[in-house]
Amino acid sequence: MTTSTDANPIRVVSIRVTTDNLEVDFEDGRMHRLPLAWYPRLQHGTPKERNTWQLIAQGRGVHWPLLDEDLSAEGLLAGRQSCESEGSFLGWLTSRTKKPATRRISRRLPLSRKSKKRGLATSA
Numbered sequence: 001m002t003t004s005t006d007a008n009p010i011r012v013v014s015i016r017v018t019t020d021n022l023e024v025d026f027e028d029g030r031m032h033r034l035p036l037a038w039y040p041r042l043q044h045g046t047p048k049e050r051n052t053w054q055l056i057a058q059g060r061g062v063h064w065p066l067l068d069e070d071l072s073a074e075g076l077l078a079g080r081q082s083c084e085s086e087g088s089f090l091g092w093l094t095s096r097t098k099k100p101a102t103r104r105i106s107r108r109l110p111l112s113r114k115s116k117k118r119g120l121a122t123s124a
Contacts, residue, residue: 009058009059009073011073012024012026012027012062013025013055015062017050017051017053021033021035021036022036022039022076026073034076038081039069040093041069041084041089044096045066045067048066050064053065059073
């Protein structure tokens with residue numbers, strides 16, 4: 001298999017993410033279809049997150065900013081799976097499922113006229 005050299009780098013030109021696969025088009029005309037299960041962050045991403053990607057280093061890599069995922073063109077062509085450790089992935093996954101803390105704002109709402117008539121008004 002041909003690999004990248006500095007004189008002739010492998011470059012990605014297009015990415016498609018389906019429900020099951022990552023499809024990669026390379027500058028030299030090759031296309032690879034890789035199982036999405038090999039890339040857990042992509043697999044756990046929403047369609048919007050999966051489809052928000054950008055080429056980096058003139059196509060030598062792909063970056064998914066909403067998933068904090070980077071894959072190299074050379075690694076994709078070689079069919080390398082994600083090498084992220086389980087601990088790192090689980091930490092990332094946990095951070096996605098944490099709900100932001102909500103602050104309760106207590107405000108005194110003005111009492112309606114009926115409430116005042118019933119003696120529900122409070123003294124200040």
